[in-house]
Amino acid sequence: xxxxNEKLAELAANGDEAAFRSLLQRHYAIIFRxxxxxxxxxxxxxxxxxxxxxxxxxxxxxxxxxxxxxxxLHQIVINGARDVIRRKQSARRKASGWGETEVLRxxxxxxxxxxxxxxxxxxxxxPQDLRETVALVLGEDMTHGQAAEVLDLSEGTISWRMSExxxxxxxxxxxxxxx
Amino acid sequence: MNxxxxxxxxxxxxxxxxVDDTAQARAIDAGMxxxxxxxxGSVDAARPTREQTRWWALISRGVIDMLKPLTSRQVMMAxxxxxxIALAVVLTGQxxxxxxxTGEVFAVSxxxxxxxxxxxxPSDGEVSVMVLExxxxxxxxxxxxxxxxxxxxxxxEVSGLAAPSPVATSRMxxxxxxxxxxxxxxxxxxxxxxxxDMNPLQVVSEDPVSTFxxxxxxxxxxxxxxxxxxxxxxxxxAVRTEEMINYFAYDYPVPARGDVxxxxxxxIMDTPWNPDTKLLHIGIKGYELAIEDRPxxxxxxxxxxxxxxxxxxxxxxxxxxxxxxxxxLQPDDKVAIVTYAGSAGTVLEPTSASDxxxxxxxxxxxxxxxxxxxxxxxxxxxxxxxxxxxxNEATSRVILATDGDFxxxxxxxxxxxxxxxxKRESGVYLSVLGFGRGNYNDALMQTLAQNGNGTAAYIDxxxxxxKVLVDQIGGALFTIAQDxxxxxxxxxxxxxxxxxxxxxTRALNREDFNNDAVDAGEIGAGHTVTAIYEITPVGSPxxxxxxxxxxxxxxxxxxxGEYAFxxxxxxxxxxxxxxxxxxxxxxxxxxxxxxxxxFAAAVAGFGQILRGDTLMNGWEVxxxxxxxxxxxxxxxxxxxxxxxxxxxxxxSLN
Numbered sequence: 001x002x003x004x005n006e007k008l009a010e011l012a013a014n015g016d017e018a019a020f021r022s023l024l025q026r027h028y029a030i031i032f033r034x035x036x037x038x039x040x041x042x043x044x045x046x047x048x049x050x051x052x053x054x055x056x057x058x059x060x061x062x063x064x065x066x067x068x069x070x071x072x073l074h075q076i077v078i079n080g081a082r083d084v085i086r087r088k089q090s091a092r093r094k095a096s097g098w099g100e101t102e103v104l105r106x107x108x109x110x111x112x113x114x115x116x117x118x119x120x121x122x123x124x125x126x127p128q129d130l131r132e133t134v135a136l137v138l139g140e141d142m143t144h145g146q147a148a149e150v151l152d153l154s155e156g157t158i159s160w161r162m163s164e165x166x167x168x169x170x171x172x173x174x175x176x177x178x179x
Numbered sequence: 180m181n182x183x184x185x186x187x188x189x190x191x192x193x194x195x196x197x198v199d200d201t202a203q204a205r206a207i208d209a210g211m212x213x214x215x216x217x218x219x220g221s222v223d224a225a226r227p228t229r230e231q232t233r234w235w236a237l238i239s240r241g242v243i244d245m246l247k248p249l250t251s252r253q254v255m256m257a258x259x260x261x262x263x264i265a266l267a268v269v270l271t272g273q274x275x276x277x278x279x280x281t282g283e284v285f286a287v288s289x290x291x292x293x294x295x296x297x298x299x300x301p302s303d304g305e306v307s308v309m310v311l312e313x314x315x316x317x318x319x320x321x322x323x324x325x326x327x328x329x330x331x332x333x334x335x336e337v338s339g340l341a342a343p344s345p346v347a348t349s350r351m352x353x354x355x356x357x358x359x360x361x362x363x364x365x366x367x368x369x370x371x372x373x374x375x376d377m378n379p380l381q382v383v384s385e386d387p388v389s390t391f392x393x394x395x396x397x398x399x400x401x402x403x404x405x406x407x408x409x410x411x412x413x414x415x416x417a418v419r420t421e422e423m424i425n426y427f428a429y430d431y432p433v434p435a436r437g438d439v440x441x442x443x444x445x446x447i448m449d450t451p452w453n454p455d456t457k458l459l460h461i462g463i464k465g466y467e468l469a470i471e472d473r474p475x476x477x478x479x480x481x482x483x484x485x486x487x488x489x490x491x492x493x494x495x496x497x498x499x500x501x502x503x504x505x506x507x508l509q510p511d512d513k514v515a516i517v518t519y520a521g522s523a524g525t526v527l528e529p530t531s532a533s534d535x536x537x538x539x540x541x542x543x544x545x546x547x548x549x550x551x552x553x554x555x556x557x558x559x560x561x562x563x564x565x566x567x568x569x570x571n572e573a574t575s576r577v578i579l580a581t582d583g584d585f586x587x588x589x590x591x592x593x594x595x596x597x598x599x600x601x602k603r604e605s606g607v608y609l610s611v612l613g614f615g616r617g618n619y620n621d622a623l624m625q626t627l628a629q630n631g632n633g634t635a636a637y638i639d640x641x642x643x644x645x646k647v648l649v650d651q652i653g654g655a656l657f658t659i660a661q662d663x664x665x666x667x668x669x670x671x672x673x674x675x676x677x678x679x680x681x682x683x684t685r686a687l688n689r690e691d692f693n694n695d696a697v698d699a700g701e702i703g704a705g706h707t708v709t710a711i712y713e714i715t716p717v718g719s720p721x722x723x724x725x726x727x728x729x730x731x732x733x734x735x736x737x738x739x740g741e742y743a744f745x746x747x748x749x750x751x752x753x754x755x756x757x758x759x760x761x762x763x764x765x766x767x768x769x770x771x772x773x774x775x776x777x778f779a780a781a782v783a784g785f786g787q788i789l790r791g792d793t794l795m796n797g798w799e800v801x802x803x804x805x806x807x808x809x810x811x812x813x814x815x816x817x818x819x820x821x822x823x824x825x826x827x828x829x830x831s832l833n
Contacts, residue, residue, distance in 0.1 A: 057210070138188040
């Protein structure tokens with residue numbers, strides 16, 4: 001039977017190198033994926049994932065007391081992504097991420113391109129809190145309850161946010177029809 | 180679910196790229212490296228089983244407990260230094276536990292090690308090795324172990340407790356929040372500074388004697404400048420007032436070269452920030468060495484080229500700095516370059532400084548990548564330096580350039596200690612140049628330089644490189660007096676209270692003054708060193724401490740009218756026996772320094788304000804600025820104007 005994440009985290013926090021390595025191997029994809037969905041940019045997501053991997057050893061000590069490793073890890077990724085965004089904004093750089101569809105377009109077929117444009121448009125115009133929520137609920141298939149735990153909000157807030165997302169998408173559709 | 184959300188979900192999933200294997204491998208490597216660092220440096224009473232598995236397990240539990248008062252400024256930091264310090268304690272037995280909480284700095288001595296290591300340093304075979312270092316330098320960290328301790332007071336700060344002293348643990352709990360709050364999370368600032376409280380006010384009748392080692396390092400000033408220019412006031416612990424004062428060259432009388440290598444000028448002046456106290460200003464000036472007169476040098480640049488050195492303010496600046504320096508070397512000088520990253524390697528075999536094409540070409544080829552193999556690099560640098568020293572009279576120096584931690588890969592502390600001792604015996608000098616911010620390990624750098632009979636400088640701009648490696652190259656490369664100690668005995672009949680401004684990390688025990696085995700600071704050719712005491716004459720309204728009701732009766736039975744008696748010890752390079760200079764200090768002492776003493780006082784005041792000194796009587800940065808402006812003098816290189824600009828900036832940041 002596979003050792004649980006929580007057990008691995010505990011071992012790693014006590015200095016078990018092999019346990020830490022398996023934790024990283026097991027979760028790199030999640031870290032990258034969630035980062036990508038919030039940031040919308042491959043490079044940023046890879047940088048973020050690497051930074052998180054490097055920061056994890058020290059953070060492990062703060063894992064104690066959390067019920068689920070993945071919940072805790074998602075929090076770290078979301079917070080990390082917020083920092084990336086804030087840093088970019090404070091540097092007054094033109095917001096990249098979902099605004100940069102060029103990266104995504106590469107090697108994509110035409111119909112996919114249309115879909116990506118739509119996605120990019122939807123994500124860029126969405127406020128960040130909704131984007132985070134979407135990344136967890138739709139991207140990670142979390143229940144509203146799980147997402148609420150990660151974001152430290154009530155389940156009701158998540159449900160409300162999802163309905164906002166729907167509104168947002170309908171608004172986009174309405175505008176498209178008007179064109 | 181409904182259509183819109185389903186569509187979004189599908190689109191998002193198809194847009195998310197596959198994990199890139201290379202990126203994943205890189206990230207995992209980074210994680211493992213951090214992990215290793217983390218646990219090498221950790222000291223955790225709560226996890227006793229772990230400590231058996233690392234080299235620092237040799238450290239006794241008791242020592243670790245004593246070190247618990249260490250505080251953690253950046254919780255997220257890794258920290259090797261913690262273990263390093265603890266280790267040094269074991270090795271040297273020099274740990275002084277705080278006994279009264281008054282904030283005294285405990286004196287320190289590298290002496291024990293020094294005695295072993297240096298006793299027979301040959302007079303003409305000094306080798307200087309410059310090491311350019313980055314994150315993980317194994318060998319050095321052990322070297323460093325000794326010196327870290329030597330300058331440490333008990334609360335020397337090691338800012339990153341990676342794992343869990345009790346203090347750190349509680350702070351780490353709040354990690355997720357901190358993460359959210361810290362915009363620069365992934366570039367955590369992990370600069371480390373020794374945490375020494377300000378020298379307290381001393382009552383002359385109780386403690387009439389003040390003893391300290393001189394300090395010609397300038398790293399603190401450069402760091403302060405870099406912080407202020409970056410829009411932040413530096414953390415108080417980053418400010419070492421004496422290093423700020425000594426950053427500037429002062430126009431003190433130049434000694435006639437020969438018997439005494441430096442002059443000592445003493446001046447009593449009014450305290451800018453307190454009308455009721457005086458400043459005792461002690462200025463030391465080493466003799467100048469004309470470039471053409473100086474003996475040839477062998478330089479081994481030990482350059483850390485590991486991944487984190489790639490920032491523009493690290494390796495690229497370093498290369499440019501050395502290029503500047505090269506232009507000022509003589510044809511008889513020799514240069515070699517060793518790097519360590521992944522594998523240590525000699526990049527340039529000893530080459531005459533006149534062959535600048537070859538040297539520049541190998542500098543150009545340096546690039547930052549990989550992790551560090553520090554121990555091997557250091558060994559190679561020393562070996563090369565010794566080889567170069569062999570059979571010629573040139574001084575040899577290793578110049579280590581680094582941006583930080585030195586703690587990966589040490590396997591046997593005892594072996595490293597022996598190694599360091601041997602290197603001291605061989606006469607190879609070690610200077611340290613600090614580069615970059617973020618994980619700059621100031622405490623370590625200072626320590627290293629002290630142990631290696633060299634200076635520590637922090638290079639943040641090319642202009643700073645010009646100052647350190649060109650304008651003051653004589654001081655950087657040629658030591659004219661070693662183990663320079665100052666002892667001042669105040670006369671209780673005249674002076675009620677005193678305090679030494681700065682030099683907190685350089686305090687010595689009273690008895691160490693006459694002990695030639697106790698190491699102290701070096702003076703290089705042309706260096707000026709300044710020490711300032713604030714003194715309160717008897718009967719002044721500024722006296723802070725009341726007389727004791729049952730105190731000793733007659734003080735100052737020998738009422739000579741002298742304020743104090745100054746004693747200074749030094750050794751000429753390579754000698755074991757110190758020489759003594761002594762002179763009484765009279766109330767009207769005036770070395771005729773013009774505005775130089777005032778400028779030093781302005782810098783001192785500025786430094787103390789940055790440190791949060793509570794005895795400044797409302798004197799502000801603007802006052803310091805006015806005083807500095809008025810006493811700026813010729814300011815040939817513009818350093819003083821730069822300080823005035825910094826003061827102006829600091830005022831607006833305040």
